[in-house]
Amino acid sequence: MSPLAGGDVRGAARADAVALRAPTSADRGRVREITEASGVFRPDEVAIALEVFDGAVAAPGKDYRAVGAYEDDRLVGFAAFGPVPCTVATWDLYWIAVDPVLHGSGIGRTLMAHCEAAITAEGGRLVVVETSSRDDYGPTRAFYRRLRYHEHAAITDYYAPGDGLVVYTKSLAPSVNG
């Protein structure tokens, strides 16, 4: 796992205490616990999160990459991301979740900084994040806005009646290595 890009981790002594590394299949149970405890994901979405996680662990770098945040070797958050097929250097943040007990500690920011650094290192130029318009996703949308993601598109009733899609994007600076 490449080191975290410096300088984008603020606040939260807690976030400073977490270690980032590639997760393994031993973390699958914690991924399930964290996604279920988030309270925003339906059971079918938890299943998809696990599918993405399994893909990232089984064949890192094929379709998905994953990063885990660990406190004393216990997974407390994770993110999964990968290049979008049929695009030139557009990447998708497929999943991010932090143990709700630790929300607001800077762990999500730390994970996102890692993802963006890894995407930049692989030549990615645009990050796309899809989320929901539901009220209970208000904190999630605030999180993306805080990390300078811009609301780019929205589709009403996309996930379900009353549950629209909101698409956020962020352009990444080109890597110093070109």
Ligand SMILES: CC(C)(COP(=O)(O)OP(=O)(O)OC[C@H]1O[C@@H](n2cnc3c(N)ncnc32)[C@H](O)[C@@H]1OP(=O)(O)O)[C@@H](O)C(=O)NCCC(=O)NCCS
């Ligand atoms: C979204 C999520 C990953 C954020 O992780 P987190 O560790 O709580 O976020 P952080 O503590 O790193 O916060 C980063 C920034 O976002 C802001 N932020 C986080 N939660 C916020 C909220 N509820 N309201 C307003 N701003 C918020 C913080 O103030 C912080 O800004 P700062 O560093 O300038 O102070 C976490 O809340 C989560 O797991 N949510 C449930 C799952 C989910 O919605 N996943 C995304 C699906 S699309």
